[in-house]
Amino acid sequence: MTTATSKGPGICRFCRTPLRHTFVDLGMSPLCESFLRADQLNEMEPFYPLHVYVCEQCFLVQLEEYVSPEHIFTEYAYFSSYSESWLEHARKYTEQMVGRFGLHGGSLVAELASNDGYLLQNFVKRQIPVLGIEPAANVARVAIEKQIPTIVRFFGMQLAAELAREGRSADLLIGNNVLAQVPDLCDFVAGVKILLKPQGVFTLEFPHLLQLMEGNQFDTIYHEHFSYFSLLACEKIFGAHGLVLFDVEELATHGGSLRIFGRHAQDSSRPVSSRITELRAKEDVYGLSGLDCYRSFGKKVKQTKRELLQCLIRAKEAGKTIVGYGAPGKGNTLLNYCGIGPDFLDYTVDRNPYKHGRFTPGTHIPIFPPDKIRETRPDYVLILPWNLRSEIIEQTSFIREWGGQFIIPIPEATVSS
Numbered sequence: 457m458t459t460a461t462s463k464g465p466g467i468c469r470f471c472r473t474p475l476r477h478t479f480v481d482l483g484m485s486p487l488c489e490s491f492l493r494a495d496q497l498n499e500m501e502p503f504y505p506l507h508v509y510v511c512e513q514c515f516l517v518q519l520e521e522y523v524s525p526e527h528i529f530t531e532y533a534y535f536s537s538y539s540e541s542w543l544e545h546a547r548k549y550t551e552q553m554v555g556r557f558g559l560h561g562g563s564l565v566a567e568l569a570s571n572d573g574y575l576l577q578n579f580v581k582r583q584i585p586v587l588g589i590e591p592a593a594n595v596a597r598v599a600i601e602k603q604i605p606t607i608v609r610f611f612g613m614q615l616a617a618e619l620a621r622e623g624r625s626a627d628l629l630i631g632n633n634v635l636a637q638v639p640d641l642c643d644f645v646a647g648v649k650i651l652l653k654p655q656g657v658f659t660l661e662f663p664h665l666l667q668l669m670e671g672n673q674f675d676t677i678y679h680e681h682f683s684y685f686s687l688l689a690c691e692k693i694f695g696a697h698g699l700v701l702f703d704v705e706e707l708a709t710h711g712g713s714l715r716i717f718g719r720h721a722q723d724s725s726r727p728v729s730s731r732i733t734e735l736r737a738k739e740d741v742y743g744l745s746g747l748d749c750y751r752s753f754g755k756k757v758k759q760t761k762r763e764l765l766q767c768l769i770r771a772k773e774a775g776k777t778i779v780g781y782g783a784p785g786k787g788n789t790l791l792n793y794c795g796i797g798p799d800f801l802d803y804t805v806d807r808n809p810y811k812h813g814r815f816t817p818g819t820h821i822p823i824f825p826p827d828k829i830r831e832t833r834p835d836y837v838l839i840l841p842w843n844l845r846s847e848i849i850e851q852t853s854f855i856r857e858w859g860g861q862f863i864i865p866i867p868e869a870t871v872s873s
């Protein structure tokens with residue numbers, strides 16, 4: 457059952473400063489993965505605020521914890537191994553890390569939120585010992601079946617201390633797309649400090665706040681993501697725990713991510729790369745070290761909403777039909793915030809069979825298999841997973857046979873044929 461754990465405007469998850477400045481207020485929204493069955497449509501749905509703040513002290517952009525992580529993660533529906541491109545990403549990463557840090561049969565590679573073992577299996581193939589830590593029992597079970605040692609628990613100081621006592625400290629500690637979902641950030645980062653060997657390295661990947669802001673990707677904000685990181689905020693958070701970021705890579709994943717490389721502050725064997733200073737300067741030029749830049753983001757988001765609605769209203773008034781493509785989590789932030797329901801979209805389609813016959817949370821748009829588009833020949837197809845737009849436009853190019861066009865909502869509403 458969902459639990460509301462919030463009691464008011466709150467304090468910063470990292471530095472405990474009272475949160476007073478709005479980054480963006482996306483109104484009330486249901487949990488983005490709670491797709492409804494037909495028999496649930498007349499039931500009450502819980503809505504929670506999607507009000508994001510920025511801390512005036514450390515510039516961590518954050519959402520209050522309205523929903524307990526136990527609720528979100530104990531039975532997690534996402535299996536990393538279902539995504540071919542993500543598997544390839546993991547293979548390349550392994551190759552790069554083994555080469556760069558000289559990992560061998562005597563090393564230990566630990567991964568936080570190791571999911572179904574999609575990444576660690578690459579190290580196992582090279583006879584490098586691994587340890588997965590994954591709180592979602594159902595995905596952890598898949599990893600264990602693949603002979604990947606996995607502990608089914610949430611990571612923090614306590615678990616890190618237990619493992620360190622058992623002599624299971626890490627030479628390489630990995631956390632991909634987990635940092636945003638950590639409610640107690642300080643406990644998590646303190647755990648990283650404890651579990652890392654004196655000469656150990658950690659790498660973390662997460663969506664980059666600068667990309668979110670530059671690309672107007674407000675729909676990547678949802679209740680399951682508590683924090684949104686810049687390099688600037690990360691350096692403060694890790695620095696406060698005796699850790700130094702010595703390298704960074706900008707990746708194309710999830711609309712633009714960072715991969716940060718960290719080590720103990722005392723370990724001078726790895727000098728800080730110029731890529732750190734360059735990215736720090738880039739964020740500074742953009743304005744991430746001052747409040748104004750964050751506070752103007754909400755204005756841009758409201759304008760995007762008006763423009764998208766204008767585009768849809770014009771189409772409807774001209775008697776055109778519009779449908780959606782995709783039912784991703786982020787689509788639900790967009791649909792709920794903009795108030796786009798079946799009055800605009802006749803339906804949406806998705807390739808995931810779990811979603812067929814279900815309805816989008818809050819907006820109640822029916823979800824069908826992709827073939828529905830060919831049957832009903834809509835005038836417009838609104839692409840909800842805009843990060844996959846080239847792939848979707850290519851697969852759905854047949855709508856041109858009847859003059860159909862695509863609408864891409866982000867960074868601003870554009871129509872393309």
Ligand SMILES: [Zn+2]
Pocket residue numbers: 468469470471472473511512513514515516
């Ligand atoms: Zn703060």
